[in-house]
Amino acid sequence: MSALVIEDVAKSFGGVSALRGVTLSLEAGKRLVLLGPNGAGKTTLFHAISGNIIASSGRITLFGRDITRLSPDARARLGLARTFQITNLLVNLTVIENILLAICGARELTFRFMRPLGSYRDIQVRALALLDEWGLASVGHQVVRNLSYGDQRQVEVVMALAGEPKILLLDEPTAGLSPAETLRVVEMVRKLPRHMTILMIEHDMDVAFEVADWIAVMHRGAMIAEGDEAAIRANKQVSDIYLGLE
Ligand SMILES: Nc1ncnc2c1ncn2[C@@H]1O[C@H](COP(=O)(O)OP(=O)(O)O)[C@@H](O)[C@H]1O
Ligand SMILES: [Mg+2]
Numbered sequence: 001m002s003a004l005v006i007e008d009v010a011k012s013f014g015g016v017s018a019l020r021g022v023t024l025s026l027e028a029g030k031r032l033v034l035l036g037p038n039g040a041g042k043t044t045l046f047h048a049i050s051g052n053i054i055a056s057s058g059r060i061t062l063f064g065r066d067i068t069r070l071s072p073d074a075r076a077r078l079g080l081a082r083t084f085q086i087t088n089l090l091v092n093l094t095v096i097e098n099i100l101l102a103i104c105g106a107r108e109l110t111f112r113f114m115r116p117l118g119s120y121r122d123i124q125v126r127a128l129a130l131l132d133e134w135g136l137a138s139v140g141h142q143v144v145r146n147l148s149y150g151d152q153r154q155v156e157v158v159m160a161l162a163g164e165p166k167i168l169l170l171d172e173p174t175a176g177l178s179p180a181e182t183l184r185v186v187e188m189v190r191k192l193p194r195h196m197t198i199l200m201i202e203h204d205m206d207v208a209f210e211v212a213d214w215i216a217v218m219h220r221g222a223m224i225a226e227g228d229e230a231a232i233r234a235n236k237q238v239s240d241i242y243l244g245l246e
Pocket of ligand 1: 037
């Protein structure tokens with residue numbers, strides 16, 4: 001079954017075409033990495049998928065439902081979660097407080113029409129379990145702004161997991177990290193449940209190949225290549241772009 005189908009999606013901002021007829025589909029349980037230089041349109045594509053912007057034209061289908069014009073909340077209720085390239089953390093709160101808020105947000109979305117939030121204790125138990133599961137228990141009571149950047153990115157991924165999404169979008173979770181921190185984030189992504197469909201933006205090709213079973217490459221708003229590691233490594237246009245020749 002297709003988790004996500006993107007058909008001929010375009011988006012312009014004034015005179016700038018950020019997306020030009022992008023087509024891409026992703027089977028449930030696959031891990032796709034979206035590569036491409038700065039300004040290629042990767043984040044804009046994520047915004048169009050998550051509902052933070054509405055595509056100017058084209059169609060986006062999530063688990064068989066047309067979501068092209070749905071609100072971000074409606075898409076989240078269908079099982080979609082994402083992180084942002086610009087961090088979305090409340091940096092003056094502790095790690096556990098951020099996770100608690102993410103769980104409350106996810107539950108409010110799911111149960112708004114059905115039943116109250118559940119007990120605070122319940123939510124706290126779940127937050128502690130998530131921190132424990134992802135090796136962040138030792139920083140749970142630290143204020144987020146005092147964490148290393150690598151730990152902050154991991155906290156964001158855990159927050160996105162709070163609602164047990166079926167599909168997870170990660171916008172450059174390794175951007176600005178040291179090689180050691182990058183490795184920890186890559187390990188975390190690799191450990192995510194296999195049934196979860198993952199779409200991750202990454203600019204480093206080697207990191208992409210560590211995580212992906214399928215790679216798509218964007219350049220100047222267009223999807224220019226997709227394939228497995230061997231196909232992408234052998235693609236002349238992709239290597240030209242990465243060497244700055246195009
Ligand atoms: N809100 C916006 N208003 C105007 N231009 C935008 C906006 N968002 C993105 N762009 C432009 O769209 C293009 C693609 O940007 P983006 O999707 O952020 O690229 P990437 O994530 O691949 O680096 C860039 O030229 C960028 O300047
Ligand atoms: Mg981006």
